[in-house]
Structures are given as structure tokens and as C-alpha cells.
Amino acid sequence: MLSISDSITKNGRKKVQVLWELKATKIDDNTTLYTNEIHATATPEMFEYLKEHNINLADAAASRQAASDAHNHEETPNFAKSIENKALTGQYNQPF
Template sequence: MEIISESSATAVINASIESIDLTEWVFTLKSHEYQACSTGHIAAGSSISADGKRMSINVEQVAGNLLVQNYIEEIGKRDHCRLNSISDSFSDSGRTKLGVIWELKVEKLTPNSCQFTNLVKVLMTDEFSSMLRSAGITDLSPIKAGMSENVSLHNQEETPLFAKDIERKAHSGVWK
């Protein structure tokens, strides 16, 4: 699938890398904790996919689009988590599907700090492409530019707040 938007944001977590478990953080994130990390966050929960993989289900609003994301675990390490979703997107243009990859990493800076990276990629789906063609949109440049700006702004808001939540949990010792 073609990448139509990509955003990476970083923040420092003041905790040792050994005290962090990104994958457990994703799959145990409570709705109120998720909501506290962005004004666009509506709800979060977890489930199991039809093939038995862990899922993180997130509902958020980004620039007027309501997104229901069903992230399936692809990489599940303490320092690296990658999730893949075919997400439902609701906007004034109607309902469609977007591919979304959400990837989280931590890298050790010092014995008591890490660099946290939050990477989000939005991917073209056949359904979204078809919706654009039906609307007579053939030049994707404005779509990509607008989506990139909105995803980047959202990522810049949520990343430092995700890092603070991870830091708080690391200090509480939940992932020993």
C-alpha cells in the first residue's frame, strides 16, 4: 500500500529502558489514560483478533475525521512495538478505510533516560482510492499535504503525553 502520510515525533522518558515495556503499555492502556494524551482521543481498549493476536482498539478524531482503529500486533517487544490497522474513517465525504501503522520505540540515552519515538504511517487502501476517484479527485498532492499536516499536529500533541504516561508507569514498577 502507498504511504500517504508519515509522521514521527520523539520525547524523552526519564526512566531506565529496563523499566519500560511498550507493548504491555499499548495493550493495557485504559481509556481515560488514552484520552488524557490528546484532545482528539475518544476511547481505547483491547481485544483479540480472529487469528488470536492481541489488538489495541482506539477511537480518535483527527481534523474532523473520526477514526476507529483496530491495531493488530506485529512486533511485540519491550522496546519496540509495531501495530497494523485497517481503520474505519468517517468524514463529511463518507465512510472509508485507511491503513495505519503505529510504531513505538525506545532507545537508551543514559542509564535513567530513553528516547521515545512515536511513528504513524497512513496508507492508501483500495476503498479510499475508489472514494477519491468517485469524487473526481485525481491529484493526491493536496490530500497528502493536508493529511500529513493533520497527522503531524496530532502526533506532536500525543507523543510527549504518551511518554509521560509510560514514564509514570515505569516509575511505579508495573513492568518488572
């Protein structure tokens, strides 16, 4: 999925382009490997923000990577459990 999403900064929300890749790979008849990858690209709005705040792209990318990794580690198990529940019961898990 390709989207324009909010990136939360200390000075408010700015837009980034995000490519989400969700993959399910069969391991065996009872096991599937689920992966969730995120690729973010700065938008013109984000480049302007970085320029206005004297933030270099490498530092911004490192910060974005850390935030994305934390989010991915938190959410991926929830996505996987919901997909598993759908396969076993026909129902997705309800959001909290």
C-alpha cells in the same frame, strides 16, 4: 502495529492502512528518547473516495500528513508520560 483505521473526511469516515512504529531509545541511565511514527497507506475504499470526489493523491497525502502530524504532536507526549509513569510507579496513566 498494523491496522485498518478510520480517516475522517468532510464526507464521512474512510479506511486507511496505518503502520504505527513506537520506539524507545536509551540516551543514558536516566533518559530515554520516545518516538512515535505513523505510516498511512490508502485502501481501495480510499482510492475510490478520492476518485469520486476528484481529489488527487498528492493533495490527499498532504492533508493526511498534516492531520497525522497534529495528532502525533498532541498524543506523543501523553504516551511518553504514561510510559514514564509505568516505569516509575508500575501504573499507566488513565485516559482522560
